[in-house]
Amino acid sequence: MTLTVDTTPISNTPINPTVTAVTERIAERSRETRAAYLERIRAAASQGPARGKLSCTNLAHGFAAVEPVGKDLLRRSFKPNIAIVSSYNDMLSAHKPFESYPRRIKEAVIDGGGIAQFAGGVPAMCDGVTQGRAGMELSLFSRDVIAMSTAIALSHDMFDGALMLGVCDKIVPGLVIGALSFGHLPTIFVPAGPMTSGLPNTEKARVRQLYAEGKVGREALLEAEAQSYHGEGTCTFFGTANSNQLLMEVMGLHLPGASFVNPGTPLRDALTEAAAKRVVKLTAGGDEFTPIGEVVDERAVVNGVVALLATGGSTNHTMHLVAMAAAAGIDLRWDDFSALSDVVPLLSRIYPNGSADVNHFHAAGGMPYLIGELLDAGLLHADVKTVAGGGLEARYRSEPTLEEGTLTWREGPRDSLDKQVLRSAGDPFSPDGGLRMLTGNLGKSVIKVSAVKAEHRVVKAPAVVFDDQDDFLTAFKAGELEKDFIAVIRFQGPQANGMPELHKLTPTLGVLQDRGFAVALVTDGRMSGASGKIPAAIHVTPEAAAGGPLARVLDGDVVELDAEAGTITVLTEDFDQRVPAELADSTTFGTGRELFAALRGAVGTADRGASVFGAAL
Known part of the structure; x- marks a missing residue:
């Protein structure tokens, strides 16, 4: 070749x-x-090649396990x-x-x-x-x-x-x-x-949403997932x-x-x-x-x-x-x-x-x-x-x-072989990119809009605040979320708990959107590529655990997420004067999480890469 x-x-x-x-x-x-x-x-x-400057002891350790021919090549640095x-x-x-x-x-x-x-x-x-x-x-x-x-x-x-x-x-x-x-x-x-390719993605998404609604059981969900990831x-x-x-x-x-x-x-x-x-x-x-x-x-x-x-x-x-x-x-x-x-x-x-x-x-x-x-x-x-x-x-x-x-x-091909999947720059799915940035009195955030329909890109609704995604799911199962709202899931940033992805929220929010409710998500956590059809302002910075604005949001505050204008705003007059809430339990043990306490203490903000290296780079 x-x-x-x-x-x-x-x-x-x-x-x-x-x-x-x-x-x-x-x-x-x-x-x-x-x-x-x-x-x-x-x-x-x-x-020059660093191997040539190793001491004999160093070099011998470096090739001790190599087969004879390779050992000879390494010792001579040829x-x-x-x-x-x-x-x-x-x-x-x-x-x-x-x-x-x-x-x-x-x-x-x-x-x-x-x-x-x-x-x-x-x-x-x-x-x-x-x-x-x-x-x-x-x-x-x-x-x-x-x-x-x-x-x-x-x-x-x-x-x-x-x-x-x-x-x-x-x-x-x-x-x-x-x-x-x-x-x-x-x-x-x-x-x-x-x-x-396994089970078509549309079918996988359909089964996930049915499971979220309680219309199919775990066995049906597991079978769909196993056919997808096979x-x-x-x-x-x-x-x-x-x-x-x-x-x-x-x-x-x-x-x-x-x-x-x-x-x-x-x-x-x-x-x-x-x-x-x-x-x-x-x-x-x-x-x-x-x-x-x-x-x-x-x-x-x-x-x-x-x-x-x-x-x-x-x-x-x-x-x-x-x-x-x-x-x-x-x-x-x-x-x-x-x-x-x-x-x-x-x-x-x-x-x-x-x-x-x-x-x-x-x-x-x-x-x-x-x-x-x-x-x-x-x-x-x-x-x-x-x-x-x-x-x-x-x-x-x-x-x-x-x-x-x-x-x-x-x-390579000069024409797309499937314009439902891949298009030319002269005939795009959208004139601008699939990622946008939002700013406002809630801080800075990222939103992925490539799968969000135009009619869902602006949501203005009361906030429903949770400090854990499982609490949100519990509220959904109890029938407490049959309304227009913006879910604020906070204390999910890198300093708080390592910034987990919140994929479990997507099917549930999708169900509510399909029922005709205006819903959106605002969080200092992550969603990766899974935010899908729901407007989701993610990576909100500064995060709640650092005293960011998310920590001041209360249930019922009217929040406006406008992906077209690029803004995310709490429409409450005294918002900036409030005392930030604190994470009720910041102790993290189990599954090795205690070993990462030093990283949570050293990590930078999401907009700077959420890195623990900071100025070292």
């Missing part, structure tokens, strides 16, 4: 002025921090050594395919002229399993734990490059942050792909996991077209082997030295935001992208998302923003078509560094294929 680069320009469209302005604003804001970051990683790169960092476990569908990757990768790296070692594993937890459980309070913090675990894996000074094996929610952002702390190392991200690979809806893959590709950290190829297929295996061979060429000993810290620059970050907006991707990335950018010395803010959202059209509808799943998106043209449309519309920076060589224009409009068993790339 030879990864050839076509440098023939396809589009001469000038970059959109708003994209240019936002990029320049980020670069100017980040001038000092980005310069300091680049100085650090370039100094590290200039020192060939680049590639670190494999993996999120493999066999409980979670998305990570199970990684079980066989290390052996395959090691063989491919040798074929590519290097050698590889499994450097370390990182934890991988599933929000789908922990949803509504105490374990969900560890979920967001697992991102920063993964970043630290990645740094530990790379800390032995044995490596010249790295391959990151990760897929799901916090795993990929954590791997990126960790890899950027070793920004002088060339790094390629290696996905596992989505599981094949095998190896990523869940097929467009939540954070698949948004991660989108970002890694458009930011130039995947090989072209690698994101959404199903596991266990010859093409998936060929792409994994190609990534292993390719990273060898990107090391300092090759002809195309490409450290990850140089790939992830201001333009790549803006490209990631644009692609997220164009697809209605996960709201979690209003935090994760901010944290990833900070790890590269780049100061990304919610205002940048908001400004870009005004000019980026919505080009795809994937569940929960539509009925199709990510496999349908891939079949309709997928990433090559999406990237091509955004390039032709002047919404992406084409002249960025990528792990494939060249820029987006040169490589990422192509799609991988096997020709007589050999991996090659061909021109």
